[in-house]
Amino acid sequence: MLMMRGLEARALSLYKQGKVPGSFYDGYGQEAVSAGAAFAMAAEDRLCILHRDLAAHIVRGVEPARILAQYMGRASGITGGRDGNVHFGDRNRGCVGMVSMLPDMMCVANGLALAFKLRGQKAAALTFCGDGASSRGDFHEALNWAGVQRLGVIFVLENNQYAYSTPTSAQFAVDPVKRAETYGVRGVSVDGNDAEAMFAAVHEARTRAANGEGPTLVEAQTMRMHGHAAHDDMRYVPKELVEHWAARDPIKLQSKRLKELGVDLDALQRDVDAEIDAASQEALASPMPDPDTALDGVFCEGEATELADGLAPWSGWAHA
Amino acid sequence: MLMMRGLEARALSLYKQGKVPGSFYDGYGQEAVSAGAAFAMAAEDRLCILHRDLAAHIVRGVEPARILAQYMGRASGITGGRDGNVHFGDRNRGCVGMVSMLPDMMCVANGLALAFKLRGQKAAALTFCGDGASSRGDFHEALNWAGVQRLGVIFVLENNQYAYSTPTSAQFAVDPVKRAETYGVRGVSVDGNDAEAMFAAVHEARTRAANGEGPTLVEAQTMRMHGHAAHDDMRYVPKELVEHWAARDPIKLQSKRLKELGVDLDALQRDVDAEIDAASQEALASPMPDPDTALDGVFCEGEATELADGLAPWSGWAHA
Amino acid sequence: MPELTYLQAISSALRDELRADERVFLLGEDIGAFGGAFKVTHGFHEEFGADRVMDTPLAETAIIGTAVGAAVSGLRPVAEMQFADFIACGFDQLVNVAAKMHYRQGLAVPMVVRLPSGGGFSGGPFHSQNPEAWFMHSPGLKVVAPSTAEDAKGLLHAAIQDPNPVVFMEHKHLYRRVRGEVQDGIYTTPFKARIARRGENLTVITYGAMVPAALEATAELDGVEVLDLRSLTPLDVEAIVDSVSRCSKVVIVDEANATCAAGAQVSAVIAEHAFEMLDGPVKRIATPDVPIPFSPPLEAAVLPSVTRIREACDELLGY
Amino acid sequence: MPELTYLQAISSALRDELRADERVFLLGEDIGAFGGAFKVTHGFHEEFGADRVMDTPLAETAIIGTAVGAAVSGLRPVAEMQFADFIACGFDQLVNVAAKMHYRQGLAVPMVVRLPSGGGFSGGPFHSQNPEAWFMHSPGLKVVAPSTAEDAKGLLHAAIQDPNPVVFMEHKHLYRRVRGEVQDGIYTTPFKARIARRGENLTVITYGAMVPAALEATAELDGVEVLDLRSLTPLDVEAIVDSVSRCSKVVIVDEANATCAAGAQVSAVIAEHAFEMLDGPVKRIATPDVPIPFSPPLEAAVLPSVTRIREACDELLGY
Ligand SMILES: Cc1ncc(C[n+]2csc(CCOP(=O)(O)OP(=O)(O)O)c2C)c(N)n1
Ligand SMILES: Cc1ncc(C[n+]2csc(CCOP(=O)(O)OP(=O)(O)O)c2C)c(N)n1
Numbered sequence A, B: 001m002l003m004m005r006g007l008e009a010r011a012l013s014l015y016k017q018g019k020v021p022g023s024f025y026d027g028y029g030q031e032a033v034s035a036g037a038a039f040a041m042a043a044e045d046r047l048c049i050l051h052r053d054l055a056a057h058i059v060r061g062v063e064p065a066r067i068l069a070q071y072m073g074r075a076s077g078i079t080g081g082r083d084g085n086v087h088f089g090d091r092n093r094g095c096v097g098m099v100s101m102l103p104d105m106m107c108v109a110n111g112l113a114l115a116f117k118l119r120g121q122k123a124a125a126l127t128f129c130g131d132g133a134s135s136r137g138d139f140h141e142a143l144n145w146a147g148v149q150r151l152g153v154i155f156v157l158e159n160n161q162y163a164y165s166t167p168t169s170a171q172f173a174v175d176p177v178k179r180a181e182t183y184g185v186r187g188v189s190v191d192g193n194d195a196e197a198m199f200a201a202v203h204e205a206r207t208r209a210a211n212g213e214g215p216t217l218v219e220a221q222t223m224r225m226h227g228h229a230a231h232d233d234m235r236y237v238p239k240e241l242v243e244h245w246a247a248r249d250p251i252k253l254q255s256k257r258l259k260e261l262g263v264d265l266d267a268l269q270r271d272v273d274a275e276i277d278a279a280s281q282e283a284l285a286s287p288m289p290d291p292d293t294a295l296d297g298v299f300c301e302g303e304a305t306e307l308a309d310g311l312a313p314w315s316g317w318a319h320a
Numbered sequence C, D: 001m002p003e004l005t006y007l008q009a010i011s012s013a014l015r016d017e018l019r020a021d022e023r024v025f026l027l028g029e030d031i032g033a034f035g036g037a038f039k040v041t042h043g044f045h046e047e048f049g050a051d052r053v054m055d056t057p058l059a060e061t062a063i064i065g066t067a068v069g070a071a072v073s074g075l076r077p078v079a080e081m082q083f084a085d086f087i088a089c090g091f092d093q094l095v096n097v098a099a100k101m102h103y104r105q106g107l108a109v110p111m112v113v114r115l116p117s118g119g120g121f122s123g124g125p126f127h128s129q130n131p132e133a134w135f136m137h138s139p140g141l142k143v144v145a146p147s148t149a150e151d152a153k154g155l156l157h158a159a160i161q162d163p164n165p166v167v168f169m170e171h172k173h174l175y176r177r178v179r180g181e182v183q184d185g186i187y188t189t190p191f192k193a194r195i196a197r198r199g200e201n202l203t204v205i206t207y208g209a210m211v212p213a214a215l216e217a218t219a220e221l222d223g224v225e226v227l228d229l230r231s232l233t234p235l236d237v238e239a240i241v242d243s244v245s246r247c248s249k250v251v252i253v254d255e256a257n258a259t260c261a262a263g264a265q266v267s268a269v270i271a272e273h274a275f276e277m278l279d280g281p282v283k284r285i286a287t288p289d290v291p292i293p294f295s296p297p298l299e300a301a302v303l304p305s306v307t308r309i310r311e312a313c314d315e316l317l318g319y
């Protein structure tokens, strides 16, 4: 979480220096959702990670330098500059890069889970969906299919109160987590700012998924604490709402716990900062992609290589 | 209902004589659904009618001769031969012709209801959706939108146990009517073979819709008693299921009631048969469309004329 | 006459229509109080209220389908996709429901779908597309693509007043870069091509963001005509043939991916109907068949550039 | 060699792949016990079971999206749309998720989408479309369209073995009308054009159902070549230019709606790359830009007919 917050802060400052092209999205204040969820997944699991979920990439083992290079459109970024900042997934870490169209990846995640099922593998797929994206048909088709075929898939509904400027009250009349059971999907709602609660909920869902007990929709209740993207000052969000959630910052919450366990947080922060500094230097030293390669790779020419397993070095399943 | 059954039987025999091009779909055994529902709608209401719902067209006042001509691709059919058998709606009767893609018309029906709302008109829109089509994203987007904007729309979920060869068990894990309330939509389930129950449920839904009390999903439990289309012998349907529902034929059911009320059913049947004979002759006498007109009307050239009201001569709202 | 940007011209057309015709209403994601992702509807919410500048759920299929229902009811919906790319999510409702309705059922569907399109600012594969050819290949849709502020307003008025579904391609890269004098009040621009610059030695046929690029590329060349198509469906075949007949040499420029693009259709029209007037091959400049990459050097390598247009013209002039 | 119908050839390819490669599985509506709307998978359910011949919910978006997920996991999904027309409902997943994945992420998506397409049997506006041009205009998809039983099998094998998403256009009207000798077992047909009949006075360039129509139309004409494209993406530009160079006159035939169709692209390629070889305008025959009407006299009036092809050839031969 610290790494996510630090990396995004760094990326934002690079953005302000004009070093990150396009626009810039972050998950400030929501770090616990993706960190907690990804921690609960094993190396052999598969993930489709969205735009507020950078921590999941980090947990999978994607190197910070490659993430910053990705933001800056450098050759050493995960997509080599082909796709924009958060639109990536490291296929060598079991991740499928998201598309902009939300929440298309829910259907893809079903396919990942279906592959496990058809091969008799005990593993699971995880993806995310925003409160806004829950209004789209793909949400429904994916949940219905997962329910009827009892796929080992976990959908994290990241309810951060807003979809761009649209509050949930204009998005749905009833919280979509309520829909889960009407698809034959287990539905649970957790505090998305509590990393351990997220971990526990997804860990349980993952156990069930891998054991053939079907899909789960985990609602993570949280708040988008920054604007939709860097250009958005989110003046449409009531101040009290921001204050309410600011007091519930996920990193503060987790820091308190760790302190009680005797963890040296200052040292941790120093380590993270040092890693980010190094990553930043490495990324800045990476060249821009060669324009002569712009047309390469529209088609796969050789053998199709499938997704590889993640590193998931801190996974709750690492020793399972 | 008698008229629907008679017309479809006639159309099927015309099909077997090679007079109906393409394929042939009917709603045999489901007549009460569309008859009951359409009776509950007022002339100023709007409908998008599907492929098992011929009775709704009849209730709106579409002439039997034009329906048979439609099946045969004649110039005097509702679409003048441009579209196939059940893909029609008489815009002069407040109906929008369905597209093949199911259940796209649910979104269109929302638009019809939205127009009423924006204009402050007390009226409602009605459309249908099959058990199979409920799996598509349009179902979800339409229900969610109707719920959040509290549109005056009624969706009849025509659960006839099959989608082509696919039984509901392969379509969903939980009956979709259960989803209604998770969208903020009222959900009710009725015996779709009971015309009066259908009427009552839709009548109530229509009252609420017109009064700004929001949308309703009415599940009509019924059975598709014929194959998906004329070519399908539906050998995939267990015999007992067919027998069970055959005993619950909606026309038999209603006939019994009418008999008790002293209605002369034989006379009614004779009237209907005579009307169908006349309609059939008229339709057969209608010419095929002129090939020179094949390219006309891709675009509207003059003023756009909007939907007109239906006749709805027997509507429960005729004297309301 | 006031000078407006391309974006302001679009806003102005929407505002004037909302004021003049109570049947007109707008719907889309974040277009209400927020004023839209590009601020096209900035301030509209205050003037016209939430019913006529309607924030919708994040649901492109429903946006198009709802607009169809409202349109056949006699309203005049103008739907916005936040980016043109997202129309893929409402594709079926547009090409199957809206487009075919009048031919099939004799029922007019007077609606407009606004598609902020095009690349040039590191939008990446999902915020840079030019999908107009999909809609040119979908009978029943009209497709227009203004290149100037004046036409942006005039074509949008015409689109809203048209009794058919019109896909309105507004190029994001022109929003604030292009400005010009724009007539006050409501006026309509016909769905016909316009000669952006007259010439007699070669004609560059193009539309949208490639019009300023073509004008720039050929500014110093001798007698190069630039034909701005403005409307892609209907396509102004007469103007194309006329221009080719006078100039005998043609370069077609398209920002969209090359295969089966608008430019391919223009080329086919010329090869069939103006073959005898041709004094050289029909050259095409377009984005190759590749998703639009994000990183600036890659994006610059694939989008048609002023230089590439210029080189093609030079080459053909020397033919 | 056994004689198979076009439909049997498709079945045979699917069966052979399912037997040879355990990664291959099929998914679609009613393809399991029922054997599919056109009976392409008749008997498969018994041999391969419900997991490998998978009945899906009625959900085209999910069918494509699920196939993508399975493909990147190392499986080889072959998805069926019940009719090609319904691909509009899964359009976004196909053009945005499947098509762009390899370019964006270096992740291959080896999947096939089978699209039973085309008109000629009163299918009406929603069961008769030829949507291949939409996919030719979507970078990252391959598009093939066989016209013979032999190619139907060979191209389908090649499509399933290809590491990319391939749109397989199978023309419904050929299903049982076309038959021919088909090699036993697995063989692949390259994504290249084939000369269906050699000639030197004029070439008819076409694909799919229009190949037999073109052969019939020109059977009695002197020296008319018929080039069967077979693959639309990649398009065999070399074969096109070669054929045009040898014949100097071209008629392009397309069953799809004319504007921005495959035929427009072929014409544009010729106008750019074979202009000097041309001895007359590049003629196009296609369905005009109209939804396909249901009633037989209307449908016959819009689809390209043997007579129309013949007349165009006659006219051009006399040019
Ligand atoms: C299909 C689609 N339509 C529109 C957009 C443009 N868009 C990008 S993010 C966003 C809001 C998403 O809200 P939500 O799903 O709640 O996710 P959040 O950003 O709040 O995490 C919108 C409208 C999109 N990405 N995809
Ligand atoms: C989007 C879409 N996909 C596929 C089809 C082909 N199709 C026509 S009817 C049908 C079954 C529909 O089942 P259901 O919705 O239950 O309606 P029913 O026919 O049983 O009334 C199918 C698959 C279609 N019409 N639309």
Ligand SMILES: [Mg+2]
Binding pocket: A130, A131, A132, A158, A159, A160, A161, A162, A163, A164, A224
């Ligand atoms: Mg949100």
Ligand SMILES: [Mg+2]
Binding pocket: B130, B131, B132, B158, B159, B160, B161, B162, B163, B164, B224
């Ligand atoms: Mg059904």
